[in-house]
Amino acid sequence: MHHVACPYCHRKAELVKGVAIYGHHRPDLMYHNFWRCEPCGAHVGCHKNSFRPLGRLANAALRKAKMAAHAAFDPLWKSGEMTRSEAYAWLASTLGIFQANCHIGMFDVDGCNAVIAAVAERQYVANMERAYPHIKGEEA
Ligand SMILES: [Zn+2]
Numbered sequence: 001m002h003h004v005a006c007p008y009c010h011r012k013a014e015l016v017k018g019v020a021i022y023g024h025h026r027p028d029l030m031y032h033n034f035w036r037c038e039p040c041g042a043h044v045g046c047h048k049n050s051f052r053p054l055g056r057l058a059n060a061a062l063r064k065a066k067m068a069a070h071a072a073f074d075p076l077w078k079s080g081e082m083t084r085s086e087a088y089a090w091l092a093s094t095l096g097i098f099q100a101n102c103h104i105g106m107f108d109v110d111g112c113n114a115v116i117a118a119v120a121e122r123q124y125v126a127n128m129e130r131a132y133p134h135i136k137g138e139e140a
Contacts, residue, residue, distance in 0.1 A: 002051050004044075006037035007108075013037050013057055018045075044105075055105030065112035069104045072119040094118045 004013040016036050018029030021043055033046040035053050042057040058066060077087040092102035095114055104115060 002035075002053070004035040004053055004057070006040055006042055007056050008040040008042055008059060009037060011037060011039075013042075015051060016043075055103065056108075062109055062112070065109045066104055066107070069107065069112035069115040072116045073104065076119065090122075091115065091118065094122075 005011065006013050013035040014037075016034050018026060018032040018034055021034055021036060022029055024030070029045075033051055034043050035046070035057060036043040037057055040057070040059055042059040042062075044053045044055055044057045046052055047054060073087065073091065076082060076090075077084040082090070088102050089099055092099040095102070095111075095118060104112065107115070
């Protein structure tokens with residue numbers, strides 16, 4: 001059995017069905033398993049047909065940060081510019097972490113903000129190289 005702790009209050013999270021979190025608004029998630037800490041308003045879903053959490057429990061602020069991080073990062077591979085694993089390899093090396101630990105679902109708010117900053121930096125460099133192709137690769 002999994003023992004999942006809330007990262008905010010460090011109490012033991014409770015295992016609930018999606019209906020306890022979303023009511024009847026998400027019929028697709030009604031019978032999915034979730035770990036929840038009600039006092040913190042934090043929860044995380046489980047891998048399909050298991051009690052294994054997809055990441056750490058997230059409160060409203062972290063859920064928002066993760067959505068923003070995915071919105072910045074996912075176009076890198078959804079656009080076909082690179083594969084999904086190439087994109088994560090780039091992200092891991094840019095953030096200076098091991099690729100095995102490089103999952104947005106595992107990040108805290110600072111980690112999510114670092115993803116957004118890394119993608120913005122990458123786009124800035126790409127735009128500069130497009131605007132000034134003649135200085136590409138030369139010493140400043
Ligand atoms: Zn908690």
